[in-house]
Amino acid sequence: MLKNERQAALLDxxxxxxxxSVRQVVSALGVSEMTVRRxxxxxxxxxKVARVHGGIRSISHASAPAYSERSYSDKLALHVPQKRAIGQAAAHLIEEHDTIFIGSGSTCNAIAASLPSTTLRVVTNSLLVFNTLAPQDNVELCMVSGCHRQRSASIVGPIAEEMIATLGIDKCFIGANGVMGSVASTSNIEEGRLQSLAYSRSAARYLVADSxxxxxxxxxxxxxxxRLDALITDDAATPEQLAAIREHTHVILAR
Structure with missing residues (x-):
């Protein structure tokens, strides 16, 4: 990633x-602390930003909390056509009698809404996905137990992780809040821990993220x-973004 591209991404x-923070950028991009500090x-x-200890803060957020995550209801209204296309592309990868894990988030819910009408077993920690699939007779639906995270309408925590650790999954579909460098990121540590664990129990691993x-x-x-089999995104992704991702995994473009 060129310097101007990196700085533009950091500003965004x-x-x-x-x-x-410096630590976030070093971990995500694999660049030195000296480069990040510069x-x-x-x-x-x-x-445009204010320098603070260990990082930078947006001027517009100077008196606001350091982080404010959009709620799941807000996210449902964003990039709807792109998420629908991604959901359909992901659904094409699913075969009869598969056991699949579908994570939380609006893009993952678009997968649930696009599932084929074949016999499937679906494991999820998402209340949105559960509510979408509950009426379907062809789906054996398994809801992860644990602690409710209201912001993402998901189930997380040690009880949920203990359950996931015992499962055998054919295909796993997880969403992300960000994809930069060689990593996928999310806003919440417990959410991320569960998502990583679900991947570890799956034979095939897919990340879904709109452009x-x-x-x-x-x-x-x-x-x-x-470590992914593929990242599924929409066709509004730029050639530069796709080239960067293809250095690490296969890309499936949803059209």
């Missing part, structure tokens, strides 16, 4: 989330793209 992330100093020099998530970074890096 800072404006979106309120702040970003980028932060240069961005602060533009007056607005590419080049973005969130709080917790939960999975390395090199």
């Amino acid at each position: 992330l800072c404006v979106e989330n309120g702040s970003v 980028d932060f100093d240069e961005l602060a020099g533009t007056g 607005s998530k590419l080049g973005q970074m969130d709080f917790y890096n939960f999975y390395n793209l090199d």
